[in-house]
Amino acid sequence: xxxxxxxxxxxxxxxxxxxxxxxxxxxxxxxxxxxxxxxxxxxxxxxxxxxxxxxxxxxxxxxxxxxxxxxxxxxxxxxxxxxxxxxxxxxxxxxxxxxxxxxxxxxxxxxxxxxxxxxxxxxxxxxxx
Numbered sequence: 265x266x267x268x269x270x271x272x273x274x275x276x277x278x279x280x281x282x283x284x285x286x287x288x289x290x291x292x293x294x295x296x297x298x299x300x301x302x303x304x305x306x307x308x309x310x311x312x313x314x315x316x317x318x319x320x321x322x323x324x325x326x327x328x329x330x331x332x333x334x335x336x337x338x339x340x341x342x343x344x345x346x347x348x349x350x351x352x353x354x355x356x357x358x359x360x361x362x363x364x365x366x367x368x369x370x371x372x373x374x375x376x377x378x379x380x381x382x383x384x385x386x387x388x389x390x391x392x393x
Contacts, residue, residue, distance in 0.1 A: 267280070267303075267304070267307075269307060269341040269342045269356045270341065270342060274344050274346065277309075277342075277344065277354060277356065278311075278344075278346050278348075278352075278354060280303060280309075281299075281301055281303070281309045281311050281354060284301040284302065284303055284309070285299055285301050289301040289302045289303065291308065291364070292310075292364065292366070293310070293312070297312060297314070298310060298311065298312030298313070298314045298315055299311055299312055302359055303356070303359070304359070305359065306358065306359055307341065307356060307357070307358070307359055308338065308356075308357055308358070308359040309354060309355060309356045309357070310354075310355045310357070311352055311353065311354040311355065312352055312353070313351065313352060313353075314353075315352070315353030315354065315355050316345075316353050317343055317345070317353065319353070319355060320340050320343035320353075320355050323337060323338065323340050323355070323357070324339075324340040327339050327340065336360050336362075338357040338358040338359070338360055339357060339358040340355065340356070340357050341356040341357055341358070342355075342356045343355050343356070
């Protein structure tokens, strides 16, 4: 599928997100919450009540400032807000393939750090009394 996110109509993009979500393009987010969908091999979208302009701005800020050899931040292509389907935000960005963090066994990954604490001693484990 080929589309120009920058020039496509807002209505068409919103419909595209919901269609992708229903037709197997869902790649993240709990049903009923903010959703992430794969639009094409190179484009993903995140949408929902919790998606806002400040998220798009922060992602764009990070994209422009991180060392891409260390951290991959998707490039923001477009943000829009729809008043028709409640105040949903729609964030269109670069799709970066890889392992879903929900599928990572953090207990087995000793090289992942949480503020200097290795995975076996995650902050949530430290709070237990």
